Amino acid sequence: MPESLAVRQAAPQRPLYATVVAVRPLAPRMVRITLAGDGLGDFLYAGPDQLVRLFLPVGEELHLPTGSDWWGELQAMPAGLRPVVRNYTVRRIDRARRRIDVDFVLHGDSGPASAWAGAAVPGDRIGVLSDGARYRADGADWQLLIGDETAVPAIASALEGARTPVHTFLEVGDEGDVPDLAGEVNWLHRSGARGSRTVAALRGLSFPAGTPYVWVAGESTLATTVRRYLVNERGIDKDRIYFCGYWRETPAAVRAAATTDREPVAA
Ligand SMILES: Cc1cc2nc3c(=O)[nH]c(=O)nc-3n(C[C@H](O)[C@H](O)[C@H](O)COP(=O)(O)OP(=O)(O)OC[C@H]3O[C@@H](n4cnc5c(N)ncnc54)[C@H](O)[C@@H]3O)c2cc1C
Structure with missing residues (x-):
């Protein structure tokens, strides 16, 4: 595992x-x-x-x-x-x-x-x-929930149960491709490197006072890019951020060369 x-x-x-x-x-x-x-x-x-x-x-x-x-x-x-x-x-x-x-x-x-x-x-x-859950917003005054299409189920559930103010950013290919979510969501149309639209949008966000909790998941580059920005440029404590690469985009050249042989194991 x-x-x-x-x-x-x-x-x-x-x-x-x-x-x-x-x-x-x-x-x-x-x-x-x-x-x-x-x-x-x-x-x-x-x-x-x-x-x-x-x-x-x-x-x-x-x-x-x-x-x-x-x-x-x-x-x-x-x-x-x-x-x-x-x-x-x-x-x-x-x-x-x-x-x-x-x-x-x-x-x-x-x-x-x-x-x-x-x-x-x-x-x-x-x-x-x-196999368990990772979201732990206890002790937070506000939350930042960030992801791509694959994070929509978790973020939808987190929004339903949130007891503190939440800022949500979803970077997707097309907003119409995924269901609408309860609450205010910043829908970002993906362009350029994964995570770049999210970082650009976060630059415009004034963080509320108090302790944050950040949950970010989706394509691996998105998750790591956003975390790096929040830690290095916005000074959020690493302990207040959960991040996870939910999947890894295969470069086009690798896709083209791929055979049908696959290792049938966990992603
Ligand atoms: C903790 C966790 C929770 C997750 N929850 C969800 C969930 O609720 N719903 C959900 O849809 N996914 C979810 N995912 C992501 C999902 O596991 C991956 O997208 C997985 O790779 C899909 O498996 P597959 O067999 O379809 O494709 P794979 O065999 O893994 O990959 C085949 C090809 O498809 C590409 N690919 C994989 N996923 C995507 C995608 N989403 N969009 C575009 N290309 C892709 C890969 O780059 C590769 O080239 C979660 C992942 C984790 C780790």
Whole structure:
């Protein structure tokens, strides 16, 4: 497991089988998939950026690790059976009905998770593993929530529960591609290097008095660029910033040269 994703949680978990029960387009490039399963009644949920690892079938059948050393078991599986693992956010949990909602960015068929979500229908099976949350705004007087399309589910949940003033910046390809969010959002049209529009917009923001909490996630360059700016130029304490590269953009030249051979492991 990548160290950056190691998180606090109550007990070791193992992947659970879940079934797609609803597929609802939220916007042209985002779909909400509702998953149901007996084990989801006990699914650990610790906050708005609750991480769920999704185990996607590689063939007709889904084979899941059975113990808490899911990573070790996964590596020992034959390649033809080993599910592909990708990280997502739980947008909503309904323990009584044993269901969770996951919102997927549809970025085409180059990624197994996006391809799976784009074609998902009720009855499809998938594996899910709760893996903790990182958002911790306790003690903050105000918050800065920043991301791209992939951070929309977590930011939407954080906005719903926020008890302090929040400034939200979302750098996206097209605002119409993702669902609208409650509250005031600064929608920034991506251009140039990832994160550059966000930094330009942040330069115009007068920070409120008091202790901030910053949560920034999305494409890796966006997350690191924004954090660097906030620490180096705005003097925000590193301890007050959570940042995470949710995915890494593949340079066009690498994409063009890519073969179809993929290592089916966690992103
Ligand atoms: C903690 C965490 C929570 C996350 N939550 C969500 C979530 O709720 N919803 C969500 O949609 N994503 C979320 N992500 C991001 C998601 O895991 C990645 O986008 C992942 O790479 C998608 O897997 P894939 O199989 O579709 O593509 P991959 O096989 O990983 O990548 C294939 C190609 O697609 C490109 N690519 C990957 N993601 C994107 C994208 N979003 N836009 C454009 N190109 C892309 C890659 O650069 C690569 O060239 C989260 C990531 C983390 C770490």
